Amino acid sequence: MKVLVTGGLGFIGSHTVVQLAKRGHKVVIVDNLSNSREDVLTRIEEITGIKSKLFIEDATDEASMRRIFEASSFDGVIHFAGLKAVGESIKKPIEYYYNNLVSTMVLSKLCIEFGVEKFVFSSSATVYGNQPSPLSEIMDLKERTNPYGETKAISERILTDAAKVNLGFSVCLLRYFNPIGAHESGLLGEDPRGIPNNLMPFITRVANRDIEKLTIFGDDYDTEDGTCVRDYIHVVDIAEGHIAAIENMGKGVSVYNLGTGKGTSVLELIETFKKVNGVDVPFVIGERRPGDIAVCYADPSKAYKELGWKANKSLEDMVRDAWRFEVNNNQ
Ligand code: UDP
Secondary structure (H helix, E strand, O other), X not given: OEEEEEOOOOHHHHHHHHHHHHOOOEEEEEEOOOXXXXXXXXXXXXXXXXXXXXXXXXXXXXXXXXXXXXXXXXXXXXXXXXOXXXXXXXXXXXXXXHHHHHHHHHHXXXXXXXOOOEEEEEEEHHHHOXXXXXXXXXXXXXXXXXXXXXXXXXXXXXXXXXHHHOOOOEEEEEEEOEEEOOOOOXXXXXXXOOOOOOXXXXXXXXXXXXXXOEEEEOOOOOXXXXXXXXXXXXXXXXXXXXHHHHHHOOOOEEEEEEOOOOOEEHXXXXXXXXXXXXXXXXXXXXXXXXXXXXXXXXXOHHHHHHHOOOOOOOHHHHHHHHHXXXXXXXX
16 A cells, blocks of 8 residues: 555654555655654664655645645555644644644545545544543543543544545544553654653653653542553554554444553553663652543454454563663663
8 A cells, every 4th residue: 555644753653654664555754843853764764674755744734735645646644643742732722723633634635535545543542531441432422621632532523524425535543542662673762852741751751860750640549559540552552553454444434442451550650660671760749630530541352353453562561662762862
């Protein structure tokens, strides 16, 4: 297949480009470098031996996207490009709605116009809102607590409505749980600009002594050790989920959770990181972070049944690979 990957130099995008190339698919990348670096392309080439074509463009720019669709004939689009920091989305709602929704509309419109049949979308477990885990695709979506989550839910809706009336256009919505880890080569990983928002890159920066200590956002939740529980999943497993999706998705609209089905608390993740890597991660307990829910993990059985995909890597793999990437790149 020939696949257009937006956000292909980002954390999940870059790992997916590697897996696509390994499976023999041709990849064209669009990335505006807003939270990624151009040298990721060279690193992808180092791992795969294949140089993908890169367009440094914004996926919201219809004229630029149209030129890319005119120049190539794609079998599918995987749309990662988007803003993804929950806290920032509360402070900059218009930027989030504009970026995340306009890019989805521009790309789906062009797919329909140019007869591109498959659209795989980066969604998120946040679309479920606060409901009891395990979260399953048959559940109704509940109210989101921030604009970021809302952009994912609205994008899902736009794509679903578009696929209903355009029978040649099929959509696969992938709801990610908490992707962490890095490529085992140490060449690709999560490298956010500035102070990290998410837990794993924060842990690696503290272990690296870039940041003095981690604040755990609350230890009075109704969980075994009082800290929040999440479904952490290795980014290479997530990338494999996209390959399974684009190769096996059916007609119309399909929805899959990409998670492991296993919950891990913040304290457990820190302890595993310390033990596996033999480094210290100083932390203090702080206030709860607004919008956090106590427990969130997947029922991943549908993706296994229908796509033959399941996560294979362990929590130990995730923390080891994340630390290897940090040591290789930021010391
Ligand atoms: N967290 C924390 N300290 C941090 C960052 C995150 O205690 O500096 C907690 C957060 O409250 C949540 C978990 O780590 O319970 C995972 O947060 P993250 O932002 O990585 O992902 P989310 O689950 O919000 O998508």
